[in-house]
Amino acid sequence: MKRPVRPSELPSIPAWEPVPGLYIVATPIGNLGDITLRALAVLGGAALIACEDTRVTGKLLKHYGIKARLQRLDDHAPPEVRSRVIDEARQAPVVLVSDAGTPLVSDPGYRLVREARAAGVTVTSIPGACAAVSALAMAGLPSDRFLFAGFLPVKDKARAEALEGVAGVGATLVFYETAPRLERSLQAIAELWPTREVAVARELTKLHEECRSGTAAALAGHYAAHPPKGEIVLLVGPPSETEAPVHDTDALLRAALADAGPGKAAGQVAKQTGIDRATLYARALELKGE
Numbered sequence: 001m002k003r004p005v006r007p008s009e010l011p012s013i014p015a016w017e018p019v020p021g022l023y024i025v026a027t028p029i030g031n032l033g034d035i036t037l038r039a040l041a042v043l044g045g046a047a048l049i050a051c052e053d054t055r056v057t058g059k060l061l062k063h064y065g066i067k068a069r070l071q072r073l074d075d076h077a078p079p080e081v082r083s084r085v086i087d088e089a090r091q092a093p094v095v096l097v098s099d100a101g102t103p104l105v106s107d108p109g110y111r112l113v114r115e116a117r118a119a120g121v122t123v124t125s126i127p128g129a130c131a132a133v134s135a136l137a138m139a140g141l142p143s144d145r146f147l148f149a150g151f152l153p154v155k156d157k158a159r160a161e162a163l164e165g166v167a168g169v170g171a172t173l174v175f176y177e178t179a180p181r182l183e184r185s186l187q188a189i190a191e192l193w194p195t196r197e198v199a200v201a202r203e204l205t206k207l208h209e210e211c212r213s214g215t216a217a218a219l220a221g222h223y224a225a226h227p228p229k230g231e232i233v234l235l236v237g238p239p240s241e242t243e244a245p246v247h248d249t250d251a252l253l254r255a256a257l258a259d260a261g262p263g264k265a266a267g268q269v270a271k272q273t274g275i276d277r278a279t280l281y282a283r284a285l286e287l288k289g290e
């Protein structure tokens with residue numbers, strides 16, 4: 001085994017002559033070592049750092065010994081705040097960071113970048129950690145094509161519709177998820193795609209990092225028995241050529257409920273689709289109550 005490398009032995013930060021513009025800087029998603037030398041140089045040379053939460057960014061900067069003027073800025077910030085930040089970026093280097101990872105990836109920044117570019121301000125991206133990309137790199141699912149689809153909706157119907165909307169996409173699907181919603185999302189995926197390979201990447205770069213794969217039903221069972229904690233990326237492999245066509249289970253159940261009670265309707269649709277009868281029964285009861 002090699003001996004551990006101490007930070008003081010690492011290469012020093014390359015010199016950076018501060019140049020005016022807007023710099024989009026990625027910060028760690030857990031492990032504080034995951035920041036680039038260039039990101040530290042740009043943060044250290046920034047006239048202003050715009051961030052989602054000044055307390056979160058303040059802590060991060062303190063860790064690296066960087067002092068800077070902070071400005072809270074999220075996508076709900078009034079347009080005049082964005083204009084002031086853009087005006088300052090004409091004269092001096094201004095940085096945008098989010099609480100963690102790459103800004104604009106399920107994080108604020110889109111409006112600021114768009115308006116800065118329209119105003120002729122140079123926008124530079126300083127790449128680094130991103131949970132979606134880290135999860136894809138470790139999940140063992142096809143990575144030649146992937147669709148990052150952000151967070152799934154919270155409500156069952158909207159979630160099912162969102163999943164059905166990407167059913168035909170021939171690429172690995174990457175979603176951000178929260179621990180309390182994981183099991184329900186896995187059940188929804190199991191209903192729609194019982195045979196696809198799914199992966200759950202949790203607590204990336206942190207002490208309890210794990211990446212677990214299997215069918216959505218098996219993973220739902222695992223997380224029902226071991227409720228997950230922390231931050232999660234949920235990945236779904238692309239459809240195989242033999243995958244059964246996507247069923248509109250609600251439509252099938254509604255048709256069956258026209259002549260049968262929820263139990264019989266669930267049984268019929270279970271036979272038609274191969275979807276678990278108990279799940280269909282629960283949904284049939286909901287549809288009957290609508």
Ligand code: SAM
Nearest residue numbers: 029101102106130131176177203204231232233
């Ligand atoms: N901009 C960030 C990025 O580049 O990954 C994502 C911000 S988004 C508001 C936060 C979501 O990203 C979390 O709910 C989780 O789904 C995912 N995430 C962030 N850090 C993570 C980590 N360390 N492990 C797993 N997922 C993470």
